[in-house]
Amino acid sequence: MIAQRDDTMLDWQDIQIFLEVARGQRLSDAARRLGLDHSTLSRRTRRFEQRLNTQLFERSTHGYQLTEAGQQLLAHAEEMARHAVEAGESLSDQDHRVSGQIRLGVTEGFGTWVIAPLLSAFCDRHPGVTLDLLALPRVVNLSRHEADLAITVERPVSPGLVISRLCDYRLRLYGSRDYLARHGAPTRLAELGRHRLIGYVDDLIFSEQLSYLEPLLDPAVVGAPPHFAMRSTSVTTQHAACRHGAGLAVLPCFMASTSEALINVLEGEVEVVRQFWITARQEQRRLARVRLLWDFLREALETNRAFLMGETRELVLPEASP
Numbered sequence: 171m172i173a174q175r176d177d178t179m180l181d182w183q184d185i186q187i188f189l190e191v192a193r194g195q196r197l198s199d200a201a202r203r204l205g206l207d208h209s210t211l212s213r214r215t216r217r218f219e220q221r222l223n224t225q226l227f228e229r230s231t232h233g234y235q236l237t238e239a240g241q242q243l244l245a246h247a248e249e250m251a252r253h254a255v256e257a258g259e260s261l262s263d264q265d266h267r268v269s270g271q272i273r274l275g276v277t278e279g280f281g282t283w284v285i286a287p288l289l290s291a292f293c294d295r296h297p298g299v300t301l302d303l304l305a306l307p308r309v310v311n312l313s314r315h316e317a318d319l320a321i322t323v324e325r326p327v328s329p330g331l332v333i334s335r336l337c338d339y340r341l342r343l344y345g346s347r348d349y350l351a352r353h354g355a356p357t358r359l360a361e362l363g364r365h366r367l368i369g370y371v372d373d374l375i376f377s378e379q380l381s382y383l384e385p386l387l388d389p390a391v392v393g394a395p396p397h398f399a400m401r402s403t404s405v406t407t408q409h410a411a412c413r414h415g416a417g418l419a420v421l422p423c424f425m426a427s428t429s430e431a432l433i434n435v436l437e438g439e440v441e442v443v444r445q446f447w448i449t450a451r452q453e454q455r456r457l458a459r460v461r462l463l464w465d466f467l468r469e470a471l472e473t474n475r476a477f478l479m480g481e482t483r484e485l486v487l488p489e490a491s492p
Contacts, residue, residue: 184218185247188226191215192244193315195233248453268459269298275310275317276303279405280339280446283425284478285321287485288470292463294490299459307403308376318454319463323379325447332455336448337471339478340423341382343440344432349415355435356418359386366399366417368408375403382420382442423480443479446471 190200191211201211215234219226226240236244276285282305289301302317310316313328320326326333345355349366356362369383387396399417402408405425412419413431420442426432448467454460466488476482 181218182250184214184221185250187211187214188218188243189247189251191227191234192236192240192247195235195314197234268296268462270457270459271300271302272319272459272463273302273304273317274319274321274463275312276305276321277309277323277405277446278305278307279409279422279425280321281305282406283422283428284471284474284485285467287487288467288474291470291488291490292466295466296459296462299463301463307405312449312451318450318457318460320449321467322447322449323377323444325445326449330452331449332452333447333449334468336446336468337475337478338443338445340480341420341442341444342423342426342434342480343418343436344412344421344426345418345435346413346415346431347433348431349412349417350433350435352415355433357436359436359439362387362418363396365397367396368400368402368411368417368419369398370408371401371403379444380405386420386440424478424485427477427480427483428485 187200187204190203191197194200194203197208197211197215201208204211206214215227224239225237226243227234228237274285281303286303286305289303293299293301304310304317309322309324310320312320312326312331321336325335353365356365367383367387370380375381383396400408400411402411405421408419409421409425409429411417412421412426413429418435420440421432426434448464450460450464455464470488471478473486473488477485
């Protein structure tokens with residue numbers, strides 16, 4: 171005799187679909203991540219609601235928003251997903267191999283100039299791991315599962331996160347040899363008003379921690395309204411513009427000190443120290459591969475403290491084998 175299906179049992183595939191739609195809130199994004207077409211995903215979502223006899227999403231032109239019932243299911247679905255991942259991790263740990271995917275979100279400049287070079291050794295040590303490095307001029311959203319780990323310039327405040335101070339870094343004021351030959355080097359803050367500057371686009375800045383120039387440009391001090399020759403949302407773009415003579419820029423030492431074309435000006439007068447924080451959701455932090463990357467980054471950046479603070483000019487790369 172064949173047992174009848176219990177309609178109160180939840181299908182794991184339905185739960186995975188529900189999670190992707192709930193996390194991204196847009197059907198097109200969820201369909202892309204799941205490898206399904208838009209119409210199939212829409213049909214599967216409605217069929218899941220019909221089976222539960224419950225509306226899980228409010229549908230609008232702005233996307234899919236969870237209903238109260240959807241919020242209740244989300245908590246259970248997240249717990250199921252966590253247990254599924256931990257079960258897979260425990261099995262893979264039995265033969266002492268670490269495998270799987272890790273998505274690391276990091277600010278663009280730090281990701282490009284420091285983290286990417288360091289990660290070569292991690293890839294050599296753990297060939298079974300695939301690293302997705304999201305080096306972006308914004309903060310990745312861990313609550314929407316954009317990444318497993320994030321390195322940010324501000325300390326996150328969201329609940330359910332494991333947060334640790336990763337490292338300090340220093341920024342200074344730089345100009346290119348060509349620019350300084352043409353315009354001269356400022357010898358005091360009051361002279362900045364006569365120079366071309368490079369900085370962030372004020373209304374698009376993603377963190378107040380990046381407002382380096384504002385405290386330096388008090389009109390009562392510099393004597394004239396600041397003139398920005400160029401502004402950009404990208405610190406890498408600012409670095410390139412400064413290196414090619416567009417103006418003076420406050421740049422991280424880990425970027426500027428590696429270029430012979432850039433000269434530190436107003437040394438000792440313009441010194442900015444900021445921090446990077448490393449963060450993960452609690453359930454992701456328990457994964458073996460995520461723990462390994464977390465510990466690797468902390469060790470590698472502690473080794474490079476002098477480089478990050480502008481005291482040395484070369485990044486120390488970890489060995490392929492610890």
